[in-house]
Amino acid sequence: MADDLAEVFRSTYQSLVRFLYRKVWDPDRAEDLAQEAFARALVHRPTNPRGWLFIVAANMARDDARRAARERRHLTLLKSEPQPTAPPSDEAMHAQDERSRVRAALEQLTPRDREVLLLWDADLSYDEIAAQTGLARAAVGTTLARARRRLVEAHESGGKKDHAARR
Amino acid sequence: MSPEARKIMPHVDEGLLHTYLDGELEGVERDQVLAHLGECAACRNRLEEERALVARAGELLARAAPPNRERPAFPSVKRSHAPGWRVPAAWAATVTIAFVAGWYAQGQRLATELASSAIRIATEAPAPVTQAPATGPAKTKRAAPSQRSDEPRPQAPPAAAPRSEEAARQFAADAAAPAAAAGVAVPHDDVAAWPALDADGAHALLGRAPVALPGVAVRRMARSPAGDGVVLVEQEWKPGIVVRLYERRAINLERADAPQPSSGRARLAPSANAALRQDNQARYINSLRVEIAGPLAADSLARLLDLVE
Numbered sequence: 001m002a003d004d005l006a007e008v009f010r011s012t013y014q015s016l017v018r019f020l021y022r023k024v025w026d027p028d029r030a031e032d033l034a035q036e037a038f039a040r041a042l043v044h045r046p047t048n049p050r051g052w053l054f055i056v057a058a059n060m061a062r063d064d065a066r067r068a069a070r071e072r073r074h075l076t077l078l079k080s081e082p083q084p085t086a087p088p089s090d091e092a093m094h095a096q097d098e099r100s101r102v103r104a105a106l107e108q109l110t111p112r113d114r115e116v117l118l119l120w121d122a123d124l125s126y127d128e129i130a131a132q133t134g135l136a137r138a139a140v141g142t143t144l145a146r147a148r149r150r151l152v153e154a155h156e157s158g159g160k161k162d163h164a165a166r167r
Numbered sequence: 168m169s170p171e172a173r174k175i176m177p178h179v180d181e182g183l184l185h186t187y188l189d190g191e192l193e194g195v196e197r198d199q200v201l202a203h204l205g206e207c208a209a210c211r212n213r214l215e216e217e218r219a220l221v222a223r224a225g226e227l228l229a230r231a232a233p234p235n236r237e238r239p240a241f242p243s244v245k246r247s248h249a250p251g252w253r254v255p256a257a258w259a260a261t262v263t264i265a266f267v268a269g270w271y272a273q274g275q276r277l278a279t280e281l282a283s284s285a286i287r288i289a290t291e292a293p294a295p296v297t298q299a300p301a302t303g304p305a306k307t308k309r310a311a312p313s314q315r316s317d318e319p320r321p322q323a324p325p326a327a328a329p330r331s332e333e334a335a336r337q338f339a340a341d342a343a344a345p346a347a348a349a350g351v352a353v354p355h356d357d358v359a360a361w362p363a364l365d366a367d368g369a370h371a372l373l374g375r376a377p378v379a380l381p382g383v384a385v386r387r388m389a390r391s392p393a394g395d396g397v398v399l400v401e402q403e404w405k406p407g408i409v410v411r412l413y414e415r416r417a418i419n420l421e422r423a424d425a426p427q428p429s430s431g432r433a434r435l436a437p438s439a440n441a442a443l444r445q446d447n448q449a450r451y452i453n454s455l456r457v458e459i460a461g462p463l464a465a466d467s468l469a470r471l472l473d474l475v476e
Contacts, residue, residue, distance in 0.1 A: 141182035
C-alpha cells in the first residue's frame, strides 16, 4: 500500500499542486496542502488514493480559503505598510498580470464548471471526474465544453475591459 | 463501420466533440462520431472550432499554473506549520492520554471513573464534496454509471470518493495498527452494519439523551454490535457531508449493573487512536468525552466540535 501511494505520489503530486494552486493562488500554500493531503493518505490508506486525495484537497482548499478570508479581515490594518521587496521585473509583472486575468476569468465560471475544468486540467479522466463530482460521465464532455467556452470568453471580455480602462 | 452506426448518428453535439478531442470517446459511440464526421462538413468545421477552443482554454490555464518546482521526496512529506494544521501535537497529546487512561484503568481498578463517553465524529466525504455547497441541488451519492459498455480504463478507478463503507473500513484499519501495539481489543467499526436504534434506546444505553450538532437533523442512530454501549448518531451536517458521532456512556465500575466490564476504559484507547489518526480533536463536554475526526481541516473539525451539545 505504501508502494502504491508512493507511485500515486510520483504520478499525481504535481497535478494536485496545480489543482490546489487554482484554488488558493499561493504556490507555497498549494504545496503545503498537497503534502498535507498525502500525509493524511498515508494514515488513512484509502483504497482509491487518487480520488481520495482530490476530495480531501478540495476540502482543505475550501477551509483554507475561509481561514484566509478571516485572517485578511484581521490583517487589513497591518498590511497598509508597503512591502520592502524589490520591484518585480517587467516579465514577472506581465506573468502576474496574465495570471490575474485567467484567475478572474475562472472566477466567472459556475463552481461546477470550474471544478470539472480544474479536475480535467489536473489530469483526471472523465470517469474520475464523474466519480468526483457526481456528474454522469456523459455530462462531463458537455460541462467541459461549456467551461472552456466561458473561460475563453470571460478572458477576452476581461482583456477588452482592461484595455479600455488603460486608455 | 456498421451500417447502423452510419444511420443513427445526428449532428454531433459539442459535448461529444469535446469528449472525442479529449480522447475519452470509446467504442460504438466513437465509431458513430467518426462516421458522421466523415460525411458532415458542418460537423468537421465545428470539430476544428472546438479543437481551437480546447487548445485556447488549455493555454489560458497554463498561464495560471504554479511555478514548476521539484517534487519533494516521498514519504518525507513535510508538515505545514500554518495555524490550521496543528495535528501532530494534538495526536501525540491525546494518544498519550488514551494510553495512560487505559493503563490506569486496568492497573488501578479505579472505583469510579470520570465520565468517559467517547464521542467520535467521523465526517464522511461522499462524492459531491469537491464542489462548493452552493452549486445546486443535492446529487446522487454515486456517479451515474456510464451509458456505454466501455471497458474500464486502468487509470480510471470506478469510484473516487471515500464512501461510507470505505470510510468505515479505513477507520477499522486505522484502529487496528495502534491497537495491536497496545495489546487491546479493537472495537468493531463497520458502522454501516450497526443495528438501528431509536431515541429511547439511545437514552437507555447512554443514561442520557445523546448529544448532537444542534439544528441538524439526525439521519440515523445505531448501536455498536459489540455490546460495548457505543451509540452512533449520524447527521447530515451539510448537503453530502455526513457527520458521525460515536457516544459512550460514563463508566462507573462501582455499580454492579455497570454496563462496561473493567476493561471498558482500556478499550477506548484504540477508538481514540483511530479517531486521532483522522486528525481529530477531543475534549470533555458536560462529563462526556467528545472526539471529532474526518477528512476536513483540523480547525473545521474543532469548530464542529464546538457546536456539539
